[in-house]
Amino acid sequence: MSAHSPLIAPSILSADFSKLGEEIRFIDKAGADYIHIDVMDGHFVPNLTIGPAVIKALRPHSSKIFDVHLMISPVDSFLKDFADAGADIITVHPEAGPHLHRTIQTIKSLGKKAGVSLNPGTPLSSVVHVMDMIDLLLIMTVNPGFGGQSFIPLTDKIAEARTMISATGRPIDLEIDGGITPITAKQAVLAGANVLVAGTSVFKGGAEHYTDNIRALRGEA
DSSP, rough: TTOOOOOOEEEEGOOOGGGEEEEEHEEEEEEESSEHHHHHBBSSSBBBBOOHHHHHHHHHHOOOOEEEEEEEESSSHHHHHHHHHTTTTTEEEEGSSSSSSHHHHHHTTOOOOEEEEEESSSSSGGGGGTTTOOOOEEEEESSSTSSSOOOOOOHHHHHHHHHHEEEEEEEEOOEEEEEHHHHHHHHHHOOOOOOOEEEEETTTTTTGGGGHHHHHHHHOO
């Protein structure tokens, strides 16, 4: 992935929840690469969002990759439900279960790509021993739970993650989530990111602006 064309993964957390299917069709048409779906349980993070039934209902509205970020704990008992609902990538946090390696094995056994997400305070060392298994590494640049927060400038962490990925020789996405705007997108991509999750900056202004908003993120980056 060149530094000039990051993949854009709009977070539906910022969409109009009264018409989610329509919103997904709009962002698909506007040029989204992935559809990023934040699942929160009100326990692991301080917010409550959606479950597998909603993802299953949304699945027919787009053939794009459903990039499902599970901010739930304990996570293991729900993996099959999200796989069956239509997730393509299932991303978990190291803190969300007792055995990260086993959790990733389970995701892979369900025929899905596996991601690991690191909160701002979670060190890269927590994924060193699963780098041979994962398909995506998500660096959170806000504390998870709510959209619309300001970017935490963790560019050193992003750069170090890119070095770790390069050392594996494997095609692992380096995804950044939190406070992504055209300006912070550029910082993230220069540090080594190739997938940008953006909620507020994609969905602002309504559907007629989605194409331009996605272009602005790509253009700056």
